[in-house]
Amino acid sequence: MNLKVLFHINEARRWQMVFTNITNFINDVGPGNAAIEVVANGEAVTIFADNSDHGLLLEEMQKLAKRGVEFMVCRNALRSQAIDEGNLPSFIKVVPAGITEIARKQVEGYAYIKP
Amino acid sequence: MNLKVLFHINEARRWQMVFTNITNFINDVGPGNAAIEVVANGEAVTIFADNSDHGLLLEEMQKLAKRGVEFMVCRNALRSQAIDEGNLPSFIKVVPAGITEIARKQVEGYAYIKP
Amino acid sequence: MNLKVLFHINEARRWQMVFTNITNFINDVGPGNAAIEVVANGEAVTIFADNSDHGLLLEEMQKLAKRGVEFMVCRNALRSQAIDEGNLPSFIKVVPAGITEIARKQVEGYAYIKP
Numbered sequence: 486m487n488l489k490v491l492f493h494i495n496e497a498r499r500w501q502m503v504f505t506n507i508t509n510f511i512n513d514v515g516p517g518n519a520a521i522e523v524v525a526n527g528e529a530v531t532i533f534a535d536n537s538d539h540g541l542l543l544e545e546m547q548k549l550a551k552r553g554v555e556f557m558v559c560r561n562a563l564r565s566q567a568i569d570e571g572n573l574p575s576f577i578k579v580v581p582a583g584i585t586e587i588a589r590k591q592v593e594g595y596a597y598i599k600p
Numbered sequence: 601m602n603l604k605v606l607f608h609i610n611e612a613r614r615w616q617m618v619f620t621n622i623t624n625f626i627n628d629v630g631p632g633n634a635a636i637e638v639v640a641n642g643e644a645v646t647i648f649a650d651n652s653d654h655g656l657l658l659e660e661m662q663k664l665a666k667r668g669v670e671f672m673v674c675r676n677a678l679r680s681q682a683i684d685e686g687n688l689p690s691f692i693k694v695v696p697a698g699i700t701e702i703a704r705k706q707v708e709g710y711a712y713i714k715p
Numbered sequence: 716m717n718l719k720v721l722f723h724i725n726e727a728r729r730w731q732m733v734f735t736n737i738t739n740f741i742n743d744v745g746p747g748n749a750a751i752e753v754v755a756n757g758e759a760v761t762i763f764a765d766n767s768d769h770g771l772l773l774e775e776m777q778k779l780a781k782r783g784v785e786f787m788v789c790r791n792a793l794r795s796q797a798i799d800e801g802n803l804p805s806f807i808k809v810v811p812a813g814i815t816e817i818a819r820k821q822v823e824g825y826a827y828i829k830p
Contacts, residue, residue: 641736642736642830674739676735692798694745699736702828703720709825712826
């Protein structure tokens with residue numbers, strides 16, 4: 486089994502749930518047995534704002550990135566929230582439009598999950 | 601690329617997010633390069649109630665309909681909210697059950713997105 | 716037509732919506748014409764807590780189970796909420812990780828719906 490899963494998040498309050506879901510998923514299928522991508526758009530990107538009080542969440546995000554989870558952020562959402570791309574952690578990738586990324590990944594066989 | 605995307609909305613407060621998502625998506629892939637459908641069920645259909653204060657949202661919906669976005673509304677939800685189908689904007693299509701429409705579109709290769 | 720649909724629920728307040736969606740769906744396609752599975756994780760599993768005041772919802776769930784709807788509950792979520800598996804209704808199946816179940820079902824051709 487090599488599952489491919491895309492997690493969609495558009496609300497900042499759901500980041501912890503996303504991380505818990507991913508951690509449980511990796512523990513269940515085993516490291517390296519799944520391709521996991523997170524696409525963040527809408528208000529979820531405020532976790533990257535300068536005045537964000539989400540240091541612990543960003544640490545958890547980084548740990549998952551080191552385990553191979555890919556984190557994609559919507560450029561439209563960043564602009565809408567006035568967040569400078571230069572301030573993003575280095576493991577974050579910016580995509581022009583989050584919706585396009587979500588649609589393309591489903592075409593590539595990724596399962597869609599909205600925690 | 602000719603992406604097919606279905607947006608599912610069941611909460612009225614999320615209409616603006618749906619419209620923003622769709623607009624960003626069309627701007628990204630280019631007009632005519634994607635098939636886009638919105639299925640509304642549950643409380644989301646209250647946007648069509650007589651006493652709804654959602655005129656600006658309905659204008660935005662109509663603009664997207666003119667750009668080719670299809671809007672489908674669940675008949676069960678309309679009945680549950682006591683909304684007369686005759687009052688719906690002419691570009692809206694009513695389906696017997698929103699869930700059936702969502703399932704069928706995924707079978708047809710539409711990506712599912714829940715803003 | 717033999718549609719396969721997976722409903723994902725992770726918030727207890729959405730159980731009624733899930734049941735309504737499923738009932739409308741069965742009424743639309745006809746009994747026996749769809750495979751329906753519900754996967755519950757996160758806070759949604761509190762419906763099974765001892766002190767839960769959700770007797771009517773559990774009755775509705777049982778009625779749907781008798782009509783062939785499968786209900787799967789995430790073990791991680793049960794542990795997180797300190798809910799004893801022995802207290803679950805007999806028609807409930809426990810899976811090691813809800814996310815894995817959701818991903819696998821989509822690979823099997825199930826449409827994903829998040830009410």
